[in-house]
Amino acid sequence: MKCQYCDKPATFHITELTEPDGPQVLHLCEQHARNVLQKGEPTPVSSVAGALAKQLQLGQTKEELRKLDQKECPVCGITFFEFRNSGRLGCPLDYDFFEADLKPLLLNIHDSLEHTGKRPTRAAATADSQADLIRLRKEMEAAVDREEYERASELRDQINAIQGEPKRRGNAI
Amino acid sequence: MKEATDLSVLVQKSGEWLRGTGPESDIVISSRIRLARNLAGFPFIRKCSPEDREKIERQVRSRLENLPEWDEIPYVDIATLSEVDRQFLVERQLISREIADSEGSRAVAIDPSEQYSVMINEEDHLRIQVMHSGLDLLSAWEQIDRIDDAIEGEVLYAFHSKFGYLTACPTNVGTGLRVSVMLHLPGLVITQQIEKVFRSMQRINVTVRGLYGEGSQYTGDFYQVSNQVTLGHTEQELLEMVGQEVVPRIIDYERKAREFLIDKGQQDLHDDVSRALGILSTARKISSEETMHYLSKVRMGVNLGLIDDVQLATINKLFIHTQPAHLQKLHGRVLTTSDRNVQRASYLQRHLCGPADRTDELN
Ligand SMILES: [Zn+2]
Ligand SMILES: [Zn+2]
Numbered sequence: 001m002k003c004q005y006c007d008k009p010a011t012f013h014i015t016e017l018t019e020p021d022g023p024q025v026l027h028l029c030e031q032h033a034r035n036v037l038q039k040g041e042p043t044p045v046s047s048v049a050g051a052l053a054k055q056l057q058l059g060q061t062k063e064e065l066r067k068l069d070q071k072e073c074p075v076c077g078i079t080f081f082e083f084r085n086s087g088r089l090g091c092p093l094d095y096d097f098f099e100a101d102l103k104p105l106l107l108n109i110h111d112s113l114e115h116t117g118k119r120p121t122r123a124a125a126t127a128d129s130q131a132d133l134i135r136l137r138k139e140m141e142a143a144v145d146r147e148e149y150e151r152a153s154e155l156r157d158q159i160n161a162i163q164g165e166p167k168r169r170g171n172a173i
Numbered sequence: 174m175k176e177a178t179d180l181s182v183l184v185q186k187s188g189e190w191l192r193g194t195g196p197e198s199d200i201v202i203s204s205r206i207r208l209a210r211n212l213a214g215f216p217f218i219r220k221c222s223p224e225d226r227e228k229i230e231r232q233v234r235s236r237l238e239n240l241p242e243w244d245e246i247p248y249v250d251i252a253t254l255s256e257v258d259r260q261f262l263v264e265r266q267l268i269s270r271e272i273a274d275s276e277g278s279r280a281v282a283i284d285p286s287e288q289y290s291v292m293i294n295e296e297d298h299l300r301i302q303v304m305h306s307g308l309d310l311l312s313a314w315e316q317i318d319r320i321d322d323a324i325e326g327e328v329l330y331a332f333h334s335k336f337g338y339l340t341a342c343p344t345n346v347g348t349g350l351r352v353s354v355m356l357h358l359p360g361l362v363i364t365q366q367i368e369k370v371f372r373s374m375q376r377i378n379v380t381v382r383g384l385y386g387e388g389s390q391y392t393g394d395f396y397q398v399s400n401q402v403t404l405g406h407t408e409q410e411l412l413e414m415v416g417q418e419v420v421p422r423i424i425d426y427e428r429k430a431r432e433f434l435i436d437k438g439q440q441d442l443h444d445d446v447s448r449a450l451g452i453l454s455t456a457r458k459i460s461s462e463e464t465m466h467y468l469s470k471v472r473m474g475v476n477l478g479l480i481d482d483v484q485l486a487t488i489n490k491l492f493i494h495t496q497p498a499h500l501q502k503l504h505g506r507v508l509t510t511s512d513r514n515v516q517r518a519s520y521l522q523r524h525l526c527g528p529a530d531r532t533d534e535l536n
Contacts, residue, residue, distance in 0.1 A: 090216055105343055106404060110403065110404035112406075114404075116407050117406070118408055133214035163214065
């Protein structure tokens with residue numbers, strides 16, 4: 001049997017079970033098998049892209065999709081198009097900014113929209129305050145660059161107020 | 174923490190998780206848990222400038238240094254490592270290939286017993302991982318939970334009241350938890366039942382893959398079972414799904430397959446296993462693939478009592494130490510593929526010929 005990507009003999013036969021449509025058997029030469037196996041964890045990019053493609057086909061017209069692709073996060077600047085291609089979001093605010101667009105995807109991947117697990121013990125910052133943190137930090141850096149140290153220290157205080165002081169406690173590891 | 178620039182300390186030993194003990198260790202090599210975490214005040218890695226990455230690295234590092242028990246933890250600046258050293262840490266399963274191959278500021282703190290490591294600036298700002306020998310998810314979880322709490326006391330995590338811990342990829346959001354159990358399944362491979370078994374697993378939300386790097390079902394018979402979903406279930410539910418529902422069933426199938434193989438032809442199986450040991454201990458040059466293939470047979474032979482003068486810990490260690498970067502670290506220089514094949518053969522010989530208690534011998 002030949003490798004499904006090239007003409008070399010297929011010496012590796014890998015059963016991939018990460019595909020949404022069920023197990024997929026790959027017949028590969030050594031080099032191509034290595035490429036596949038070296039990815040390590042299940043490939044989130046392809047699963048995100050796959051789930052998204054399916055979902056977008058169902059929901060959107062071409063025009064709607066074009067509009068959605070241009071939608072851009074005001075904090076990190078990632079566009080939906082960029083997310084869709086990379087499978088990676090740009091900042092914590094994206095979960096709120098793209099919430100409506102992400103929900104069907106999250107349902108598709110996790111079959112759920114609600115975290116029920118562990119929570120940090122420190123007051124969980126809201127998405128807005130997380131976005132503020134990123135903005136304030138950028139402003140502070142700019143202030144330092146302009147040598148406006150008074151402004152920078154004001155910003156520093158605001159950042160610290162949102163972040164809170166790191167907790168101190170016995171840490172048994 | 175102390176800066177570690179020389180990884181040769183690691184070369185001389187092997188990680189706790191390779192010791193071949195713990196529940197079900199004839200079939201389960203290791204239990205690994207990782208948590209993905211991000212800092213609240215920064216964009217995710219994809220949108221980080223090089224300066225952002227440096228700041229994250231510095232901030233996390235200085236915060237980890239506040240933890241009293243982290244004094245002795247080696248801290249490795251991955252960006253300054255040589256290619257071989259990075260590959261070495263990947264083979265050792267202490268860092269991911271992704272962080273090894275990426276660019277910019279990135280680092281890893283490694284517990285000296287190699288039970289846990291914390292990667293900084295991987296796909297997420299923080300990737301905490303704990304690895305134990307055998308099927309041992311509960312104590313691995315307790316350990317990683319404590320580490321996570323300790324770090325969370327120092328930095329503000331990006332957390333969403335509804336979606337949980339926020340991650341760069343939506344496939345990790347919620348708990349950020351990935352539970353992976355590495356299984357050695359030669360019986361199911363030989364009896365050609367592996368696909369059938371995995372097909373039946375498909376319905377219960379786990380993913381199965383051949384082992385990292387140079388392994389596949391034909392050369393190593395290793396498979397990694399992980400949870401697929403991370404949102405909507407508690408950490409305990411995810412641990413139970415993998416560790417109590419899925420993995421025990423696979424173990425059961427593997428045991429039955431091994432029993433069947435013994436019943437069917439004890440002599441054939443014994444012959445096959447002995448030949449594998451013979452090749453490994455006499456070959457003058459041997460590829461990585463061949464090594465994996467025969468080590469897998471020998472490992473099964475040891476577990477079935479067909480080989481009695483080789484220890485499981487030795488075999489587990491050989492799987493890791495015969496990989497390319499390990500051989501090069503042992504020799505202290507870059508080796509070509511054909512040089513490696515010669516060195517690999519001689520390394521195997523030294524560890525497989527002679528008294529059984531050679532586990533701790535170095536070179
Ligand atoms: Zn090929
Ligand atoms: Zn954003």
